[in-house]
Amino acid sequence: MESPWDELALAFSRTSMFPFFDIAHYLVSVMALRHKPGAAAMAWKNPLASWFTAMLHCFGGGILSCILLAEPPLRFLANHTNILLASSIWYIIFFCPCDLVSQGYSFLPVQLLAAGMKEVTRTWKIVGGVTHANSYYKNGWLVMIAIGWARGAGGTVITNFESLAKGDWKPEGHEWLKMSYPAKVTLLGSVIFTFQHTKHLAISKHNLMFLYTIFIVATKVTMMITQTSTVSFAPFEDTLSRMLFGWQQQFSCEKKNEAKSSSNGTGSLASKPADDSSDKVKKKHAKKTE
Amino acid sequence: MDLLSALSLGELALSFSRVPLFPVFDLSYFIVSILYLKYEPGAVELSRRHPMASWLCAMLHCFGSYILADLLLGEPLIDYFSNNSSVLLASAVWYLIFFCPLDLFYKCVCFLPVKLIFVAMKEVVRVRKIAVGIHHAHHHYHHGWFVMIATGWVKGSGVALMSNFEQLLRGVWKPETNELLHMSFPTKASLYGAILFTLQQTRWLPVSKATLIFIFTMFMVSCKVFLTATHSHSSPFDALEAYICPVLFGAAWGGDHHHDNHGGSHGGSHGGGGPGAQHSAVPAKSKEELSEGSRKKKTKKAD
Numbered sequence: 232m233e234s235p236w237d238e239l240a241l242a243f244s245r246t247s248m249f250p251f252f253d254i255a256h257y258l259v260s261v262m263a264l265r266h267k268p269g270a271a272a273m274a275w276k277n278p279l280a281s282w283f284t285a286m287l288h289c290f291g292g293g294i295l296s297c298i299l300l301a302e303p304p305l306r307f308l309a310n311h312t313n314i315l316l317a318s319s320i321w322y323i324i325f326f327c328p329c330d331l332v333s334q335g336y337s338f339l340p341v342q343l344l345a346a347g348m349k350e351v352t353r354t355w356k357i358v359g360g361v362t363h364a365n366s367y368y369k370n371g372w373l374v375m376i377a378i379g380w381a382r383g384a385g386g387t388v389i390t391n392f393e394s395l396a397k398g399d400w401k402p403e404g405h406e407w408l409k410m411s412y413p414a415k416v417t418l419l420g421s422v423i424f425t426f427q428h429t430k431h432l433a434i435s436k437h438n439l440m441f442l443y444t445i446f447i448v449a450t451k452v453t454m455m456i457t458q459t460s461t462v463s464f465a466p467f468e469d470t471l472s473r474m475l476f477g478w479q480q481q482f483s484c485e486k487k488n489e490a491k492s493s494s495n496g497t498g499s500l501a502s503k504p505a506d507d508s509s510d511k512v513k514k515k516h517a518k519k520t521e
Numbered sequence: 522m523d524l525l526s527a528l529s530l531g532e533l534a535l536s537f538s539r540v541p542l543f544p545v546f547d548l549s550y551f552i553v554s555i556l557y558l559k560y561e562p563g564a565v566e567l568s569r570r571h572p573m574a575s576w577l578c579a580m581l582h583c584f585g586s587y588i589l590a591d592l593l594l595g596e597p598l599i600d601y602f603s604n605n606s607s608v609l610l611a612s613a614v615w616y617l618i619f620f621c622p623l624d625l626f627y628k629c630v631c632f633l634p635v636k637l638i639f640v641a642m643k644e645v646v647r648v649r650k651i652a653v654g655i656h657h658a659h660h661h662y663h664h665g666w667f668v669m670i671a672t673g674w675v676k677g678s679g680v681a682l683m684s685n686f687e688q689l690l691r692g693v694w695k696p697e698t699n700e701l702l703h704m705s706f707p708t709k710a711s712l713y714g715a716i717l718f719t720l721q722q723t724r725w726l727p728v729s730k731a732t733l734i735f736i737f738t739m740f741m742v743s744c745k746v747f748l749t750a751t752h753s754h755s756s757p758f759d760a761l762e763a764y765i766c767p768v769l770f771g772a773a774w775g776g777d778h779h780h781d782n783h784g785g786s787h788g789g790s791h792g793g794g795g796p797g798a799q800h801s802a803v804p805a806k807s808k809e810e811l812s813e814g815s816r817k818k819k820t821k822k823a824d
Contacts, residue, residue, distance in 0.1 A: 301597040371603030378599075395694075410573060476572055476620050 237438070244437035248355050253313060255348030257320045260288040260386070262336055265324055274325040285321040286314070287393055291386030296360055296378050300367060343452055350447045354440055356382040357417060361424045372425050379421030384414040412454070415464060416447055534735035542646055547607060549642035551614040552630055554582040554680070559618055559627065567691055568619045574690055579615040580608070581687050585680030590654055590672055594661060633750070640749050644741040651677040651711060652734055655718045669719040670712075677711025706748065706756035710741060713758075 274281035360382030568575035587601040654676030
């Protein structure tokens, strides 16, 4: 019973990402780019910019991790085969006659297959990031978590910056502070894999990879089928945040009835040297309106 | 007698420059930095809704100087995050300041005498960071004066120089405000300190490094404590700058400082400089007026 399972996990963890899973990843990433408003028009007007954006979407995580580790951010360009693969996928998605590819992609099973395969590459990226960071910092598990996360989910950060630089995105609403589902699940994964790497978690790596991949593929597919963007984490997160960060609110709710003025009093005690003073005024207004 | 006192001063400076920073001084650095984060408008609501972003902001406030210096010198940006104990300490401080029941920790820290002690200790860390930064840059570039000054400056002023990026993390994007346009006292003092330490490092200043650290720390501590105690936003350099800058940079700079002239009087003569100075003069004035008003309000409340 034990050994076939083990063999399966081991064989799975040795699967090469290169042709098929990478293709799925590029396909999903570039399709996500294409569904943004104005992307198709931009590809006709300025193919080079569109190509570059597509590359950022495909290789963003690697770029972010290179920046964090002070490696050349353009290292991804050295990987010719992957660049050619991603470029050809970009080309057929944007310039295929009759839009055949995007019509094919709109067929749900195809989407599910591609998304599932993309999630598999995520596991591989997280593991790669954690081991890579461990080769720099033997004991820096925070670094390992950060690099694993950057590899797995850093693409969104990079593309956000790219659209910020283009000026078609304003961070005023707190949208980008809300961690998206992939970012959260990648963070979870990179914490788990870091613990596994530092031997705090008594499970072999291939088993963990197998289980984690199954988990993220299953959640992603259920999400796509049920068309929900908020996922199973919500209740769990709610209790956790109430446990960790809810202290003050509970107390303040009780307190608010008794002494509302005391909270204003603390504000006046606060002294603040050499800082932006107009902000202070604004803050006071905010406090008063509470 | 003279010799003896000089000797003891030198020894005092030497032993002062060897005090380990880690637990106590670093702790006060984190406390004061995160306190400033809490003063920012919207920071508290942010910590309720997006704890992760708030934590990242707090880390930037605590370790921004290292990150920026690493960026400039081409070292891994998350180099400092391999110091697990420092990061954990800073995270604990962040948690206590934002989420302590009844806001107890925040109230204790904000109590003025306590805060003054922490501010003084923070300045000790700042001066030490400048010295270390310049030593580090000297190690990379032996004759790179400007590299040394820049590294020391960045190490001293910390997150202030990357405030735009830090605001972006909090969902505020104001590219038109910039620390370089309105340099605060710590930023300026770090710049001057970096120049002094660079001169010392290249042996143009005939004092030992320990003495310079000691003297500059005393200067910074006394200035910062005085400023914090009096809730003042002016800097001790203002008087000096008011004399020097008109000589060096002409009338435009003088207008910025005295607030007497109007923009129109110093427009055309300086091709590029004029409009910029004009632009910065107006917000500076209104801001000062606002701060004056809010300070009065605060004192009234405290009464």
